[in-house]
Amino acid sequence: MNFICISPHFPPNFVSFWTRLAAAGIRVLGIAEEPYHLLPRELQQAMTEYYRVENLNDYGEVIRACGYFTHRYGKIDRIESHNEHWLELDAALRSDFNVSGIKDDEIMDMKLKSRMKKAFKKARVTVVDGTIVNDKAKAQTFIADHGYPVIVKPDNGVGAADTWRLNNDADLEHFLARKPGVDYFMEPFVTGGIETFDGLVDATGQVVFYSSLVYGSGVMESVNNEVDLHYHIPRVLPKDLVKAGLATVKAFGIRERFFHVEYFRTPENQLIGLEINIRPPGGLTVDMFNYANDIDIFSEYRNIVLGRPFSADISRKYVCHYAGRKYGKPYSYSVDEILSRHGATIAHHQAIDSIFSAAIGNYGFIIRTATIEEGQAVVTDIHRLDHR
Incomplete structure (x- = not known):
């Protein structure tokens, strides 16, 4: 199988998608602007070949790269980036090279917010x-x-x-x-909290994995008002969210890809469809899927690409929280102090790439606990400010 990955080095935590494909014998062919020597070592080892372009926005350059790979290795079987920024490019290339997946004439129904409401209505989900x-x-x-x-x-x-x-x-x-x-x-404007329905669909349109994010603070507030972002993956998903989510995914006709659907939940407990993203959720959320369930979602995606069953046991062992910090704020506890106080619950922590920091913070923590309350106590300490 020949699999072209667009911008395979970004975001960095998505490199595992390509290393898992390569480990299964799939020929991974990368296209990006980054000089080869600056790519992560594990990505270099995973790729059969890498074609550097000067500008990924220059469609002619990317067409030539795909043409080169076709000439050298035969028909291309998949083209994917898992990246919102390149979804239209992915679709155009699939159309021009007759590759399985969402094509040029379908992508805007899943990208334009003005067109999404039609599918939500088809799924019988309330919209404004x-x-x-x-x-x-x-x-x-x-x-x-x-x-x-x-x-x-x-x-x-x-x-x-x-x-x-x-x-x-x-x-x-x-x-x-x-x-x-x-x-x-x-x-x-809708008063309410944001809940998501996230997951993975196989080639037949069957949802083989699903999860959810519940936001304690909104991304818009984080970007515009410098609020520290916090959200969590619950162990138990509301039945109405699962019902609406499954119907929404079916209405959009998604195949063999990840999805991230956003809903408002109003104070009256009504779900209102907001928008869909036909790619994995951003930030460190894909890693949170793994920590919440003790699985390897990257390998499960590989299974779906190869037409194999999704084999992981979705046990929902942990509540998994994300807490982001922004530079320049007087936090009460340093990173080292947080690790000293809560190290047993901190599954992962790292600096965040600057392109994401306005939304999710400059430094992120993944916390996993048995209950929401235990995790929330850690988040409270992470976000606590020293007002002296």
Whole structure:
């Protein structure tokens, strides 16, 4: 099997996807801008060959790279990045090289927030109204119908980047004055917490693994208000979330890939569909899947690619928390002090790549405990500030 991986070195914790493929005899062929000698050693060893391009956004360059691999190794069987930024590139290449997976004519239904609501409705999941707003008149019309506050975000965007809550006309004027020249999507603000339905689908569309994240603080607040991010994987998933999640994945028609679906849970306990991402959840969440269940999700993905069963036992042994810190804040305890106080519960900790730090912090901890309360106590210490 010939498997082209786009930007295989990023994010760093995804390198394990490619090393597991190679260990099973799959020919891993990498394309990226990074000089070969700067790639992680384990990635160099996993790849049969690496083609460096000057610019991954130059489609002609990437086409030539894929053409070279086709000439040298035969038909390409898979093209994947697992990276939101390259999903459209992946789809275009699959179309041009007739490779299995999501094609060019399908990808925007899963990328544009303005199109996602159709599939949520097909899944019989409640959604709120929304519209593209590129001028003041359209924004004012929507606000006249729905009132403040509203949320505005790029229609084709990643995570909480450039997402804003508008509370009044002054906020609207400020947004319109600084809005980039891309389509923005406006929705009513929904009061509630964010819960996700995350997992992996096999080639037949069967969900073979699922999990969830419950956010203690939102990513938008982390980006815009410097709030420390915290979320956890629970041991027991709400039945209504599983039902809605399975129906949503089916409605989007996903095959042989990861998914990350976001919902609001309102104070009235209603689930409202927010958006879908057709890739693994970001940050260290994939590693949290492993820590929460004592599994190797990277090897299970390899099994799915090879048409084998998902073989791991999903026991949900632990509640798994993520807590991020941001540089420049007066935390009460240093990293060493946190490890001294809570070392038995800290499964992993590391500095976070700067491209993710606005959302998830400059330094991250993965905590696993038997109960939510035990983990929350550790998170509280991690985020505790010294106000002296």
